[in-house]
Amino acid sequence: AQRVTQPEKLLSVFKGAPVELKCNYSYSGSPELFWYVQYSRQRLQLLLRHISRESIKGFTADLNKGETSFHLKKPFAQEEDSAMYYCALNFGNEKLTFGTGTRLTIIP
C-alpha cells in the first residue's frame, strides 16, 4: 500500500542547531514529493517540492530512493521555523497523500 510516514509527532530543537524532519514512504514507483507547513494561526501552505530542487527559508529536502525517504533539513534553526510540517506525496494519481505531521518547536 502507498503510505507516507512521519515518525516524529513532536520535535524540539535549540535555535541555531540543525533541524531534520523525517519522512519515509512506501511505493515502488517514483512519487512526486512535497513539504507543506502550517505556522500558528495560518493556513497550510507549500514549503517546497522535490521537482523544483529549491531551497526555501533555508530548508532543503533530498529524495533518497534507496531508503525511500524525503527528509527536510535546515542547518541552523530559527525561532520563526516553529510550525507544523507535513510531508505529502503524489503517487502518480490525482491526489496528495499527507503524513500525520511533525510539530517543530525551536527553543530560544
Add this chain to the structure above:
Amino acid sequence: DAMVIQNPRYQVTQFGKPVTLSCSQTLNHNVMYWYQQKSSQAPKLLFHYYDKDFNNEADTPDNFQSRRPNTSFCFLDIRSPGLGDAAMYLCATSRTHPMADEQYFGPGTRLTVT
C-alpha cells in the same frame, strides 16, 4: 489578494442535522478539493472536482456529498452528521493536478457536532 475562502470558520450542528460548508476561490483554479482532518491526523481527501468532473474517494462515506455550481464555489454537504464527523474541513485548490502544481488551502472550517 487572490485566495481560498471558507465559510463559516466555526460551525456547530446537532447530531443528524444536515450541514453545508462553503468554499470559494478567486484563483480561477481548475481543481478544488475537500479534506477532513481530525486531531493529530493527516488531512484525508474526501473528494475533488476537476472542472465539473467529480472524483469521490473510495472510502468517503455516502453521508458526504459535494457540489460545484461554478468555477469559484464548492460546497461540502453532510447529510446526517454523526459525532465522528467532528473535524476540521479543509478546502484546497490547484491550477491543475498536484503532480504539476501546488495546492492552495483555505483556513478551514471547524465542525462541532453536539
